[in-house]
Amino acid sequence: MAIYSAIGSSITRGEGPDKVTGKSLYAADITLPGMLWGKALRSPFPHARIVSLDTSRARAVPGVRAVITAADLPDSLVGRRLRDMPVLARGVVRFAGEKVAAVAADDPAAAEEALLLIDVEYEELPPIFDAAAAMSPGAPALHPAMSSYEGLPQPPSGINNVFAHITWGQGDVAQGFAEADLVFEHSFNAQLMHQAYIEPHACLVSAEPSGKAQVWVNNKDPYALREQLAAVWGLPEERIVLHPCSIGGDFGGKGSFMDAPLCYYLSLHSGRPVKMVMDYIQELMAANPRHPAVMTIKSGVKRDGALVARQARVVFDSGAYGAFKPTVYLRGADHLCGVYRIPHARIDSYMVYTNNVPKGHMRSPAKPQVVFAVESHTDLIAREMGLDPYEFRRINLLRDGDSSPVGHQWREIRADETLRRAAQSAGWDTPKPAKPGTLTGRGLAITDLSQGVGRFAARVSIGASGRPKLHMAFWDTGTGSHTVLRQMVAQELSVPVDEVDIELLDTSEMPFSSGSGGTRVTYTAGQAVVGAARELRRQLIRAAAPLLDSPEEDVSLHSGRVVVGPSPQRPAYYRTIAIGEVAAHAPAANHGEAGIVAEYEFASEPPDVTSFCAQAAEVEIDPETGAITVTRFVTAHDVGAILNPLLHQGQVEGGVIQGLGYALMEELQTEDGHISTLSFGDYKIPTSADIPPLTTVLVEGASGPAPYRSKGIGESANIPVAAAIANAVTDAIGAPITNLPLTAEKAMTAIKNRESGN
Amino acid sequence: MVKLKINGTEREAQAPAQRLLLDFLRYDLGLTGAKEGCGVGVCGACTVLVDGELFASCLTLAAAIEGAEVTTIEGIADQGRLHPVQQAFIDHGGFQCGICTPGQIIAAKALLDFNPQPTEDEIKQWMMGNLCRCTGYYGIINSVAAAARNTRNNAPRQPTDD
Numbered sequence: 001m002a003i004y005s006a007i008g009s010s011i012t013r014g015e016g017p018d019k020v021t022g023k024s025l026y027a028a029d030i031t032l033p034g035m036l037w038g039k040a041l042r043s044p045f046p047h048a049r050i051v052s053l054d055t056s057r058a059r060a061v062p063g064v065r066a067v068i069t070a071a072d073l074p075d076s077l078v079g080r081r082l083r084d085m086p087v088l089a090r091g092v093v094r095f096a097g098e099k100v101a102a103v104a105a106d107d108p109a110a111a112e113e114a115l116l117l118i119d120v121e122y123e124e125l126p127p128i129f130d131a132a133a134a135m136s137p138g139a140p141a142l143h144p145a146m147s148s149y150e151g152l153p154q155p156p157s158g159i160n161n162v163f164a165h166i167t168w169g170q171g172d173v174a175q176g177f178a179e180a181d182l183v184f185e186h187s188f189n190a191q192l193m194h195q196a197y198i199e200p201h202a203c204l205v206s207a208e209p210s211g212k213a214q215v216w217v218n219n220k221d222p223y224a225l226r227e228q229l230a231a232v233w234g235l236p237e238e239r240i241v242l243h244p245c246s247i248g249g250d251f252g253g254k255g256s257f258m259d260a261p262l263c264y265y266l267s268l269h270s271g272r273p274v275k276m277v278m279d280y281i282q283e284l285m286a287a288n289p290r291h292p293a294v295m296t297i298k299s300g301v302k303r304d305g306a307l308v309a310r311q312a313r314v315v316f317d318s319g320a321y322g323a324f325k326p327t328v329y330l331r332g333a334d335h336l337c338g339v340y341r342i343p344h345a346r347i348d349s350y351m352v353y354t355n356n357v358p359k360g361h362m363r364s365p366a367k368p369q370v371v372f373a374v375e376s377h378t379d380l381i382a383r384e385m386g387l388d389p390y391e392f393r394r395i396n397l398l399r400d401g402d403s404s405p406v407g408h409q410w411r412e413i414r415a416d417e418t419l420r421r422a423a424q425s426a427g428w429d430t431p432k433p434a435k436p437g438t439l440t441g442r443g444l445a446i447t448d449l450s451q452g453v454g455r456f457a458a459r460v461s462i463g464a465s466g467r468p469k470l471h472m473a474f475w476d477t478g479t480g481s482h483t484v485l486r487q488m489v490a491q492e493l494s495v496p497v498d499e500v501d502i503e504l505l506d507t508s509e510m511p512f513s514s515g516s517g518g519t520r521v522t523y524t525a526g527q528a529v530v531g532a533a534r535e536l537r538r539q540l541i542r543a544a545a546p547l548l549d550s551p552e553e554d555v556s557l558h559s560g561r562v563v564v565g566p567s568p569q570r571p572a573y574y575r576t577i578a579i580g581e582v583a584a585h586a587p588a589a590n591h592g593e594a595g596i597v598a599e600y601e602f603a604s605e606p607p608d609v610t611s612f613c614a615q616a617a618e619v620e621i622d623p624e625t626g627a628i629t630v631t632r633f634v635t636a637h638d639v640g641a642i643l644n645p646l647l648h649q650g651q652v653e654g655g656v657i658q659g660l661g662y663a664l665m666e667e668l669q670t671e672d673g674h675i676s677t678l679s680f681g682d683y684k685i686p687t688s689a690d691i692p693p694l695t696t697v698l699v700e701g702a703s704g705p706a707p708y709r710s711k712g713i714g715e716s717a718n719i720p721v722a723a724a725i726a727n728a729v730t731d732a733i734g735a736p737i738t739n740l741p742l743t744a745e746k747a748m749t750a751i752k753n754r755e756s757g758n
Numbered sequence: 759m760v761k762l763k764i765n766g767t768e769r770e771a772q773a774p775a776q777r778l779l780l781d782f783l784r785y786d787l788g789l790t791g792a793k794e795g796c797g798v799g800v801c802g803a804c805t806v807l808v809d810g811e812l813f814a815s816c817l818t819l820a821a822a823i824e825g826a827e828v829t830t831i832e833g834i835a836d837q838g839r840l841h842p843v844q845q846a847f848i849d850h851g852g853f854q855c856g857i858c859t860p861g862q863i864i865a866a867k868a869l870l871d872f873n874p875q876p877t878e879d880e881i882k883q884w885m886m887g888n889l890c891r892c893t894g895y896y897g898i899i900n901s902v903a904a905a906a907r908n909t910r911n912n913a914p915r916q917p918t919d920d
Contacts (some may be wrong), residue, residue, distance in 0.1 A: 016848035019856035020863060022791020022831035029790035109774075139781055196891050198795040198803050201856040248793070248857025250893050454878065478855025478892050629899045650851045657894030680800040680889060688885040688895040 004565075006490035006497045007708050010646035012565070013483045013563035014502060015246075015476070018144040024246040027202035027218040030278045035204070036065055038266045038276040039111040040120050042286060043093035043100050046673030047127035048143075048670050050091055050100065050120060051400050057117035058103060062109035066270035069101045078232040078261050079245045079323035080224065082163065083153035084143060085358070087261045088234065091345035093122070094142060095322035095357050096674045104266040104274045127355040127673050131293065131317040134161040138350040142320070142353040150329030153328045161353040163322050164329040168406040169337075169346035176344025178310025179684050180300025180454045184381045188297075189739035190369035190722075192317075192668040193290040195362050196661075196685045199248025200283045205263040206273035213240045213264055214273075218247045221255045222507050222732030224326065232261050244504035250477035251658065252361035255517060256288045256324040277445045279670040281678045288324040288360025289668055291316040294334065295373040300344075305387055312404060316708050317359070321358035325351075332366030337405035338374040339612065340396040344547065355673050362518070363655070364449060364715035368662055368722060373741060375445040375723030378734055379393040389444055389727065390423050397446075410450075410610045414700060416637045418612040419446050421697045422636035426616030433631075438619040439751075440631075443727025445720035448638075450610040451705055451712050452518025455603040456528035457511040460489055460536045460625025463595035466560065468493050469501045469534070473510040474525060480716060481521045482648035485529045487643060488707055488736060492533035493540075493579070494557040511601060519712035521641065522603040526707040529601030540598045544582045548575050612638040613716040615656075617724040621732045626748035627694075628664060628729060633721075636697035640704030640711045651713045652696050660720020669742050760820045764789070765833025775821055779813070780804045783830060791831035791860045795889070802888030803854030805861035806830050812868050812887075830861035834867060843867050843905040852901030862888045866902045875906055896901035 018024040055067040070090035077083040087102045101118050105111035107466040113153055128134045128142065139160050142148070146163055148155050157165035177183060202215035213235065220227045222242040230237040233519035247254055259276040278287070295317050297542055314333050335351040345444035349366075362368075382392035397415040398404060421430075423444060432440050460472040470489050476482045482502050490497040513528075514520060545552045554564055562582055564575040579596055583595045618632040635656055642648045665684045669677050677683040704711030729747065730736040735754040737746045760782060763772040771786040783789045783806070794813055799814035807814045807856035825855035834841045843866045846852060851857040869876055869884045876884065881902045882895075890898060898920070 012848050016853075017840065019853055019859050020831075021846050022789075022837055022860045024856055024858060026793070028794070029784075044773040195856070196889075197857070198801055198889060199793065200795070246857075247855060249855040251891065277794075277864055279794075280798070280801075307852075458848070478853075480854065487815070599762055646851050650893060651898045653894035654854065654892045655894075658891070679798045680796045681798065685889060685891065686895075687889065688882045688899060691895050692892075693858070694896065 001147045005573060006453045007209060007643055008641065009644065011483055011497045011644055012646070013480050014486060015482065021138050025069045026199055026203060026246045026248050027216050030204050030216045030245060032080040032204065032206055032273040033308060034459050035275055036270055036712035037108045037111050038102060038104045038106070038107060038263055040099040040116055041095060041101040041115045043089065043098045044121050045124055046096040048093050048122035049127040050089060050093065051127060051182040052121045053101060054119040055101060056113035057119065059109055061114040061117060063106035064103060064114045064419050065272060066104040066266050066267055067101065067114060068269055073265055073267065074234060078228060078257060079151055080256065080326045082149055082322040082328045085321040085323035087228055095355055099262065099318065100265055100305060102262055104270045112198055116138055128671050129354055129356055129569065131315045131352040131354055134352050135159055135350065142355065142420060151328060159350070159387065161352050164323065164351040165211040166329045166349050167347060168334045169329045170405065170407045171344035172405060173311050173344045173346045177300040179308050181303045182301045182385070183299065184384060185296065185298040185739065186377045186380050188295045188376060189371040190372055190485060191740050192292040193362065193662055194284055194665050194668055194683060195251040195253030195289065197249025197251055197253055198277040200280055201258040203263050204273060204275040205260065205267045207264055207267040211239055211442060215240065215260060216245050217242065218245060218254055218258050219260070219473060220247055220250050222473060222475065223512045225257055225260065226507055229261060230595055233264055240506065242413045242507040244475050244506065247475055247477045248517065251363045252365060252517065253288055254477060255326065255515065256360050280343050283666060284678050284683055285675045286357055288358060290362035291318065291330065291359040291366065291369065295370060297336065297377045299377065301381060305385065305392055307340055307342045307396045310337045310342045311346050313348045315350045315352060317354050317356055319354055319358040322351060322359055330366035332364055333370055334368040334406045335367050335447060336374055337622065338378065339398050339446055340405065341398055341402045341504050342405045347406065356453040356670065357675065363658060367447065367719045368659065371447045371719050372722040373443065374737065375720060375725050376736065379443065379727040379730060387740040391443070392429055393419060393446065393589055409607060412609050413704060414699060415446060415612045418616040418636050418638045419700050420613035421446070421699050422616045422634050425636065425695050425697050426634045428616065433618060438624055439732040441728040441730065441732025442620050443617050443724045444725060445718045446612060446614040446721035448610040449611045449716040449719065451523040451607050452520035453604040453606055454514030454524045455601065456521045456525040457599065457601045458512045458525070459510065459597060459599040460532040460533040461595055461597040462536060462579060462583045464584035466578055466583070466587060467499050469503055470494060470529060470617050471503045471505055472513065473505045474508050474513050474515065475504065475511070477516045479516065479651060480644065481516060481525065484522060484643050484647060485525060488526060488529045489533045492530060492537055495560045501599045509605050513591065519714045520604065522710055522712045523706040524602060527604065528602040530598050531726055532598050532600055535598035535600055536596060538641040539754060540582055543586055543596065544577055547577055547582060547585060552574065567582060584614065588740065594659040609715060611711045613720060615724040617728040619725060619728040619732055621729065621747055623751055626751065628742055628744065628747055630725060631692060632659065633692045634695045634697060635717055636699055637713065637716065638699050638702055638710045640696065640702045643708060643710050648713050649696065651715045653694065653717065655717025656721055657686050657691055659718040662720060662740065663722035663725040664741055665671060714751045761824060761887040762820065763827045763894060765829060773820060777820045778816060779820045779823065780815035783815060783823060784851030789830055789832055793857055798807060802861040802865060803858050805864045805888065807822060807864060807868060812865060834863060841867065842908045843870065846901040846905035850901040851893065852906050858888060858890045862890065862898055865906065869902065870906055874909060878903065
């Protein structure tokens, strides 16, 4: 049966049949005639001077077509905004895993063999692995030319190795602390984490004799990447074409250029298309993982529990470069004071160079780190004051009319209701389940996340077939966005969703679009698609009116037809025409075929509403081993209209389990600057056997800024998970663990310290 | 020369002795459905069936299984009609980005071939060898359970004596 109520239905994905049969093409699946394989040689040292580089033996390997080093490249730097990274190391390496040379060969084995024959002489330099140490005045400056880099958000702060010092706040914290009856201070650490998309970075670049570059890459921000590539390659943007491909998981990690700049030079030097695919060892060693953070929060509280002042500081270890951050700093650090009414607040965030792997974005950048800190801090204050953590939060939660600690004036603040619904669902007011021989605990956490902004272009066309087609240069990262956008077209044109097609275009065929990320797609791409579909509807009606011999105002769209009638409620229209027939009468508009085409661009403004997410965890801890099991998890979301319940729930569930991995098990461990967890055997992510019973609570009825009053859902569920679980662990043990992940070993230490009264 | 029966068809190609089954499929035969994730047999994205058994094709030498019957994701649908596991993954949110999906579907099919009515716990234990970063596994478990139900409902009737 045809589905006309496109919005709000669990429409299955249009790409579904291709994805379940293996037909979908990902970047690593694409080949071109004459294609070579590119491989990069990486530095074994975290900090060293390159004394000499000899590639002559590598060039002699049969099948090798190009061997390049920094000497073969223009002396320019690359970055998503801050341009501080060389395509290949020039004179110095700043992390273990940095690329120093590259080879293109007929097959991967020849390329690997050639890499082994490149002779590099290094002179080791003293490395800095600790961000706080890097900030001390005596530490060596890792980027002496920092102030000359393009893309710094503001002039360097003068603090050693700090390339971004960003502050947020309101009021006067000194005055706030003077008004406080009690002051609490706690410090927290969050670990280095990998996005763990299953698909490694891959790219295929063909530098054509015409001067054009054709690029296939699993990058979710094709237009932004085109700008970055144009800048480093010294090519005009219109000579670079990025082609669509399926992306095998993103979670923030697939926005960076990775090997694409290098791959072009291999293609240029070999005269052939070149494909580079990272293996997973390289992924874990040298991609763009989530920032580790060291955080301190000090709060001033009145005796009645009201917060009056909060001063917070976060130091992010950016690693060797800042090039993988589209905003250079992490905007999410503005959540370090939480979702509370605090008249006097200040956040200082520092982005610091070290000799560790360069970091990038991961799902809601900075927020899981800082929300772990502030929500743990919230529980520790409540415990120390003898207050229930839920009640303490309710005293201070933002309400309508309040200004957030960093000065946001949201309307329709539903923090209290969202937290109440999470607590209720978790049975907060009932006794904890007692299980003999185990420690049990419950914890809560809350955050908010507003929609990110961006710019999108959408085109909708209709031809004689009567099937509307949405055209975009926007690749899906797995969220199902293409299906949701097709639903919008279906809704606006009053046709079944399965009659709406999507055509993915390359970047030369459409104006700029922001990529997927920042919970912006439903909001911003959605408005572009709805705008284009509405424009097409207007044109259809305009074209149909004379065919139906009726004035435009009497004509409307209904069930795939243009109809004449006073109201859609009338059982029958006295004259109708199929939309395809209207299109067939239109002049050639779309690649020479008869039809109607409408295009719309939309640039979003930061919305005046946010979206809250409150979660509750219940844990069991084995006091003999410290093993922590999450026995129950509740996630409550402040949502508007839900456009596709199946896809919406998928984002919630995936987000929660990524948060669970962050909370309990995942950590890229390092030894002297070398990452030692180099496979999924060592870097453990959750499996199907690790997931807890999950209850999702949808607090509906908000008026979101996205089409049909919806809100985005891509990031929020992964943010408070670690905090909720940490608070449950603290509740179970009676003492906190302040550094992630919450391993059995740390739980045992906390239990022993608690028993011995430390 | 390596010769294998792949999805019911005899296939052969020139390949060096150390060629992995995954590379043989992807690069020598152009069957790119099986994916390389971790490359060390942990993530399950490269899972295929070899004579009906689950194999990590990234750890298997093509030459070592000479003559075997290999089933890949490309061979699961029956003349264009999706296998019940494939349809269930579409209907119940069993995938998002789709990169692990070929392996997940092969593993789920093997489970149902071996145990047509698994409990939820059996599904969770069996599917442990296939990592997914998108779904949090809830949709995968629902999909496998639904495929088991649908397979049961669509099973051919047993002949009855009347």
